Amino acid sequence: MITLGDYLVVSAILFTIGFAGVILRRNLIVILMSLELMLNAANLSLVAFSRFRVGANGLPDYDAQVFVFFVITVAAAEVAVGLALLVSLYRARQTTDVSDITSLKF
């Protein structure tokens, strides 16, 4: 049988992959894609808990799925703004590599 823990472990692995991508990669567009991966890992555990907590009417807890809906909307807005920032950065500096942007480096 598939348990709640199996879904949570898959979600944890996905989150860790996204986290490693944000830390290790230098390309800004790959960092944004890794961020999406992390958000989706959180969504997976939310939906798993929603299915796990069956209410008195015998249906899943839909509050968590409404929350997933909000997360997806915010993530879409975040990607749009992030990519617009990327484009304006590329116009100013002709690079998408974070190691070339050193204005705030100590």
Added chain:
Amino acid sequence: MSPFLFWIFAVLTVIFGAAVVLNRNPVAGALSLVVSFLGLSALFMSLDAFFVGIIQVLVYAGAVMVLFLFIIMLLDIRAEERRRINWLAAAGGIGVAVILLVQICMVISHFQPARRSFPPLARSTTDDVRNIGRLLFNNYNLPFQIIGVLVLVATIGVVILSRREPR
């Protein structure tokens, strides 16, 4: 859903998620992300969350990934040339990620309900769009409107950010 299908989609999602991070070419990374999202959508459907699974395909695999590919095309980003890897920084990053994973797995293993399987449902959830919509417009009406304002602000912000500076 049978355990066999769960493991197929879970492994698919994780492998292609790792391919996003490991690929040097951003286009290959973006296409791996599409496959990873499709696997994740199948996992959502295995949890009887059909609405979430479908908006996952429509919003992520459809809209967001087109946006990514469009930006990669527009900026003409090539595969990164091999630069000298700072092994100390890379080992530190991988170490932090592994510690995070071990920590989360320890929390899950100490969490008693995680060992139980999912309780059965009284009826099919193929009409979950109705239930989620009812919840969204009754209990979560104010957050829903706030999110609408957020999307509007993001749209205006993107237009202003991507406008060329007048010289």
